[in-house]
Amino acid sequence: MGVRLRDVAQLAGVSVKTVSNVVNGYAHVSAATRAKVEQALAQLGYQPNLSARNLRRGRTGVIALALPELDAPYFAELSRFVIRAAAEHRWLVVIEQTDGSLERERAILDGVRDHRVDGLLLSPISIGADELAARTDATSLVLLGERIYDGPADHVAIDNVRAARDVTEHLIGLGRRRVAALGVQQYSISGTSPLRLAGYRQALAAHGLPELTAEVERYHRAEGAAAMARLLDSPAPPDAVFCFNDLLALGAMRTILSSGLRVPEDIAVAGLDDIEDGRFSTPTLTTVAPDKAQLARVAVDLLRLRMDGPDRPPREVKADYRLMPRESTLGRTT
Numbered sequence: 459m460g461v462r463l464r465d466v467a468q469l470a471g472v473s474v475k476t477v478s479n480v481v482n483g484y485a486h487v488s489a490a491t492r493a494k495v496e497q498a499l500a501q502l503g504y505q506p507n508l509s510a511r512n513l514r515r516g517r518t519g520v521i522a523l524a525l526p527e528l529d530a531p532y533f534a535e536l537s538r539f540v541i542r543a544a545a546e547h548r549w550l551v552v553i554e555q556t557d558g559s560l561e562r563e564r565a566i567l568d569g570v571r572d573h574r575v576d577g578l579l580l581s582p583i584s585i586g587a588d589e590l591a592a593r594t595d596a597t598s599l600v601l602l603g604e605r606i607y608d609g610p611a612d613h614v615a616i617d618n619v620r621a622a623r624d625v626t627e628h629l630i631g632l633g634r635r636r637v638a639a640l641g642v643q644q645y646s647i648s649g650t651s652p653l654r655l656a657g658y659r660q661a662l663a664a665h666g667l668p669e670l671t672a673e674v675e676r677y678h679r680a681e682g683a684a685a686m687a688r689l690l691d692s693p694a695p696p697d698a699v700f701c702f703n704d705l706l707a708l709g710a711m712r713t714i715l716s717s718g719l720r721v722p723e724d725i726a727v728a729g730l731d732d733i734e735d736g737r738f739s740t741p742t743l744t745t746v747a748p749d750k751a752q753l754a755r756v757a758v759d760l761l762r763l764r765m766d767g768p769d770r771p772p773r774e775v776k777a778d779y780r781l782m783p784r785e786s787t788l789g790r791t792t
Contacts, residue, residue: 461504470498520550521577521761524566526558530677531733532703533581536602539754540579547762549576558583567593577761598764600757604649612760614753614775618650621746622657624781625728626700628744630665632787634698634726637662638670640685640710641677641702650677654702654730670696677702682709690717697725698787704729704736704745711739711786726787741785749778 463481467474472491479487480495481504487495498504523540525533537553544551552575556562563585566578577598591610593599601613629637639658643651655671662669670692672685682701686709689696701707707729714725721727721741728744729736736743756775763770 461502463504466495466498466502466504469502470494518574518576519548520552520575521579521758522552522554522566522575524554524556524563524578524580526556526581526583528553528555530705531735532731535733536581536750536754539751540758542751543755543758547758549758556583560584564589567599568595577765579757579761596768598761598768600760600764602753602757604653610772612764612773612775614756614760614777616746616748616753616777616779618653619657619660621730621748621779621781622654622700622702623661624657625730625744625746626658626661627664628781628783629698629700629726629728629787630661630667632698632722632726634696635667636670636694636696637667637698637700638672638689638696639702640672640674640682640689640699641706642671642673643675644673651702658700670694674706677706679705679709679712682706683713684709686710686713687717690714690719695725698722699725699727701727701729704731704733704743707743707745707786708735708739711741711743722785722787722789728787732782736784739786741790744784744787745782747780747782749780753777 463474463477467477470477472495476487476491477495480492481499521544523537525537527533528537541551554566556566563580563582566580567585567589575597577600579600579602581602587610599611601611603615604618626637637658639655641651642655659669670689672689674681674685682705685706686699689699690713699707699710701710707727711721711727714721714727719725726744730746732745732747736745756777760773760775
């Protein structure tokens, strides 16, 4: 038979209720009493029955994480941090891939209750605020990534406008005067393209520089390579490129180098996401690094708060980021 709360209470010299309060993280326990109980828990090797606890609360101890592309390095890295943050609450994470399709995102939003999960973290691509407002599934929801304007849900993301402006200013500060934006999407609902394009435009306007843009359908390496080829074929090619994510930037660098040009001597390249590939590319990739650990931790905390208080107003939280200048804009320093 496993160690019971009664056994811990007897060793610590307190009531079973006090032990239960400590185990469940209630705040109204004195520091001295909490220390005695925790010592007894450790001495007896007590392990809580999570299934029974969740059953009493009407919960499963499982949350869902729905992402557009599991093979995209950014989402793979973010998943790892979400799983780590969820483990602190003793939650398991099941992962769904939406492919960024409206149909899949709608299906997950409307049917997550059928999967018996306590909450959903969703990184949306196609779904908009109207669909969120019409949602009938009452499962707690937190949005990750770009802004769904006026959406009725908690949301955590970096300030994409400011981040894009910062990286564009970095390129301009290096003396580049024909800075292209690679990653524009004509029909973008989720906000990645318009937000990063807005920051790019703000930086150019502040210096009186012309816009030069290249469109893509998806934020993949091949799209970045093809878009860069179109920019090189234009009458006045860029001397710097801000790519709206790192995969686009890696594809763009491949095209530049294959064309006999140099990075950054002829064309400086910067991305956004700080995926591990960019730290080991040749040259290493200048990028904006979102604090992925913070994004995951805040999203999981918001989900817990939403479970405990489903009627509270939605919150919008901005996570931190850093500009990471590397060889693709600065050149080698050795």
